[in-house]
Amino acid sequence: MRDIGDLRLSNILLEVDDDGIASVTLNRPDKRNALDLATIEELVDIFTTLPRSGVRVAILRANGPHFSAGLDLVEHHRQNRSAAEFMQVCLRWHEAFNKMEYGGVPVIAVLKGAVVGGGLELASAAHIRVAGPDTYFGLPEGQRGLFTGGGATIRVADLIGKARMIDMMLSGRLYRGQEAVDVGLCQYLEEDPEARALQIARAAAQNPPLSNFAICSAISHMQNMSALDAAYAEAVVAGMVNTQDAARERLADFARGTAAKIRPKG
Numbered sequence: 613m614r615d616i617g618d619l620r621l622s623n624i625l626l627e628v629d630d631d632g633i634a635s636v637t638l639n640r641p642d643k644r645n646a647l648d649l650a651t652i653e654e655l656v657d658i659f660t661t662l663p664r665s666g667v668r669v670a671i672l673r674a675n676g677p678h679f680s681a682g683l684d685l686v687e688h689h690r691q692n693r694s695a696a697e698f699m700q701v702c703l704r705w706h707e708a709f710n711k712m713e714y715g716g717v718p719v720i721a722v723l724k725g726a727v728v729g730g731g732l733e734l735a736s737a738a739h740i741r742v743a744g745p746d747t748y749f750g751l752p753e754g755q756r757g758l759f760t761g762g763g764a765t766i767r768v769a770d771l772i773g774k775a776r777m778i779d780m781m782l783s784g785r786l787y788r789g790q791e792a793v794d795v796g797l798c799q800y801l802e803e804d805p806e807a808r809a810l811q812i813a814r815a816a817a818q819n820p821p822l823s824n825f826a827i828c829s830a831i832s833h834m835q836n837m838s839a840l841d842a843a844y845a846e847a848v849v850a851g852m853v854n855t856q857d858a859a860r861e862r863l864a865d866f867a868r869g870t871a872a873k874i875r876p877k878g
């Protein structure tokens with residue numbers, strides 16, 4: 613099994629703190645974190661390795677003023693790819709983003725500046741999106757003569773509905789601020805998105821890893837199933853998760869009356 617230390621990374625920084633919170637930082641700020649194939653391969657490696665490495669939560673962020681400008685348009689232009697070649701590129705994007713969404717490690721994205729095109733496809737594979745005051749979302753594929761190839765037709769349509777997605781792609785409409793929250797592009801809008809993401813990460817890291825695994829893989833898998841199969845799968849997953857030792861301990865606390873109560877603070 614590959615260890616985090618074995619990963620060879622050039623475009624992404626990876627650190628893990630003592631609490632098992634991984635920091636995955638896109639690090640091509642000069643290119644506005646445009647996603648070239650090398651970066652996609654690094655994402656595949658990272659999100660293949662993290663679930664097996666004991667990491668409890670990952671925070672995905674970016675260096676520079678923008679989260680990601682999407683597909684590396686210059687690389688795509690220079691490579692002069694055939695249809696078959698670009699299809700293979702897209703399959704690597706899907707590999708990376710599916711590892712994120714289905715890997716079972718919570719991924720919290722800290723978003724700033726442009727979250728556009730493939731950058732939005734990347735962000736939408738995270739489980740929680742935290743935006744800041746300057747964050748904006750767009751799908752400029754239509755304007756570039758392109759089409760989404762990194763899962764937007766699945767994930768962005770799922771977040772905001774197909775009518776809004778089609779509008780973004782046809783008209784170039786951008787979303788930001790509270791409107792972005794309201795339509796479902798992000799769950800949080802914060803003055804300090806880094807601080808909020810860390811707070812969420814620390815809270816999630818307190819959950820037993822098997823519970824987080826179920827939350828961050830089973831729900832996505834079940835969305836792909838018929839209701840009948842999803843109900844069956846839910847019962848199977850709950851059978852395992854709800855009888856784990858970590859659950860028994862927490863239930864004992866509750867039965868003794870020593871567990872924290874679930875109610876709003878203040």
Ligand code: 1HE
Binds near residue numbers: 643644705729753761
């Ligand atoms: C890039 C890219 C890129 C910047 N590929 N190199 N995505 C887009 O259509 C968005 C394209 N980018 C932009 O609109 C702007 O760059 C931004 C609004 C994101 C940022 O603007 P700004 O003024 O801060 O930066 P800049 O001067 O435009 O760019 C700085 C450098 O980054 C410059 O390179 P340089 O060598 O001339 O310094 C840019 O060329 C480079 N850069 N964005 C390559 N995207 C699986 S299919 C997915 C399909 C899509 O993602 S379509 C959406 C593509």
